[in-house]
Amino acid sequence: MTGSPTLFTPLTIRSITLRNRLVISPMCQYSASDGLANDWHLVHLGKLAQGGAGLVFSEAIAVQCRGRITHGDLGIWSDAQTQALRRITAFISSMGSVPAIQLGHAGRKASMQRPWHGNGPLDETDIARGEKPWDVIGPSAIPLADGWLVPREMSQADIQKVVEDFASAARRAADAGFEVAEVHAAHGYLAASFLSPVSNHRNDAYGGDRAGRSRMLLETVEAVRYVWPKDKPLFVRISAVDGAPDGWSLTDTVALANDLKSLGVDVIDCSSGGILGSATAAKGPPPQPGFQVPYAQAVKDGSGLMTQAVGLVLTPAQAETIVAEEHADLVAIGREALTDPNWPLHAAVTLAGDPAWEQWPPQYGWWLSRRARLLTALGSARSSNCCADSF
Numbered sequence: 338m339t340g341s342p343t344l345f346t347p348l349t350i351r352s353i354t355l356r357n358r359l360v361i362s363p364m365c366q367y368s369a370s371d372g373l374a375n376d377w378h379l380v381h382l383g384k385l386a387q388g389g390a391g392l393v394f395s396e397a398i399a400v401q402c403r404g405r406i407t408h409g410d411l412g413i414w415s416d417a418q419t420q421a422l423r424r425i426t427a428f429i430s431s432m433g434s435v436p437a438i439q440l441g442h443a444g445r446k447a448s449m450q451r452p453w454h455g456n457g458p459l460d461e462t463d464i465a466r467g468e469k470p471w472d473v474i475g476p477s478a479i480p481l482a483d484g485w486l487v488p489r490e491m492s493q494a495d496i497q498k499v500v501e502d503f504a505s506a507a508r509r510a511a512d513a514g515f516e517v518a519e520v521h522a523a524h525g526y527l528a529a530s531f532l533s534p535v536s537n538h539r540n541d542a543y544g545g546d547r548a549g550r551s552r553m554l555l556e557t558v559e560a561v562r563y564v565w566p567k568d569k570p571l572f573v574r575i576s577a578v579d580g581a582p583d584g585w586s587l588t589d590t591v592a593l594a595n596d597l598k599s600l601g602v603d604v605i606d607c608s609s610g611g612i613l614g615s616a617t618a619a620k621g622p623p624p625q626p627g628f629q630v631p632y633a634q635a636v637k638d639g640s641g642l643m644t645q646a647v648g649l650v651l652t653p654a655q656a657e658t659i660v661a662e663e664h665a666d667l668v669a670i671g672r673e674a675l676t677d678p679n680w681p682l683h684a685a686v687t688l689a690g691d692p693a694w695e696q697w698p699p700q701y702g703w704w705l706s707r708r709a710r711l712l713t714a715l716g717s718a719r720s721s722n723c724c725a726d727s728f
């Protein structure tokens with residue numbers, strides 16, 4: 338590589354400057370009680386902030402108690418939950434990363450088992466553990482699949498309450514120290530289930546054509562943007578295609594992105610799938626590395642908004658190509674960061690964006706820069722020995 342990598346060029350969105358284009362993708366930990374953040378969340382998100390990403394996303398944090406996916410989800414509908422998040426945002430900021438919150442409501446995909454308890458609807462085994470199912474809501478009384486809870490069709494008053502609760506949650510998020518907020522409208526959860534004709538069969542103003550099915554999300558985003566500080570960025574995560582035959586399409590997404598732009602959204606985070614089951618653990622043919630990047634490109638080209646690419650970005654070179662060739666403005670890393678929380682810092686070294694290991698926390702970087710010189714010297718010595726041996 339020649340020149341400095343685009344991946345490690347800072348990016349300013351509104352008043353917030355990210356030190357690089359790498360983002361830790363939202364990842365549920367299913368490890369909370371009563372929606373409260375605890376030491377697991379501090380260490381999990383803290384080590385990812387130490388790992389050098391420009392932006393560190395929380396998992397999807399529920400705006401209503403019934404909007405949790407599982408009993409272990411984080412929530413932000415109470416003062417105690419807001420308070421518990423403060424030390425996490427403070428630590429992320431102290432590491433030079435920007436703390437971001439994903440605000441969500443699971444809709445008809447609420448009341449589920451944690452993945453390692455079965456990833457299905459809550460059942461007798463969960464009840465025996467003290468984790469009872471609860472009533473779920475959705476645009477129409479259509480379950481995710483056979484055997485799943487049938488959601489109660491939401492009244493317009495229910496929709497208004499969800500919109501208000503997203504706005505209250507955004508106000509609390511600013512109070513908790515988050516600098517970026519994202520509305521979760523992907524993966525078949527509540528907002529996505531309004532968008533998709535697969536799950537939205539309503540005949541009123543919140544169903545029907547694309548404009549009707551988009552109304553719930555647009556009202557939510559408008560309410561969030563109204564309370565979210567003007568100088569702070571707002572993202573929306575969308576399933577660019579929902580993966581169902583005759584479902585939500587990329588054309589729909591580009592049109593929606595233009596509507597979201599007019600409401601003051603800054604970045605569209607482009608994922609896919611989830612309306613018929615899990616987006617990340619989906620069955621079917623294995624996706625290819627970077628399979629969702631074309632969605633980020635299409636939305637960027639079709640709306641002029643900044644986009645975030647995500648999904649099977651596995652190598653620093655791949656991430657660099659995405660931003661250098663302007664397929665997207667940001668690259669989110671999920672499972673790679675679980676295997677290596679220092680993925681962004683390693684990427685900086687690999688791409689020659691950090692020759693002196695200065696992006697590492699000094700507690701580590703000072704030692705590692707010297708170790709790198711030693712290893713280089715050992716490597717030369719080894720190769721000269723090797724040559725000597727072979728003569």
Ligand SMILES: Cc1cc2nc3c(=O)[nH]c(=O)nc-3n(C[C@H](O)[C@H](O)[C@H](O)COP(=O)(O)O)c2cc1C
Nearest residue numbers: 362363364365396397617647648649650670671672
């Ligand atoms: C453990 C785990 C939890 C996840 N939780 C969320 C979530 O809360 N919100 C969300 O939008 N996506 C969630 N996802 C999806 C990721 O954000 C990401 O889009 C997906 O894993 C693909 O990126 P990757 O290939 O880099 O892992 C989750 C993924 C994993 C592995």
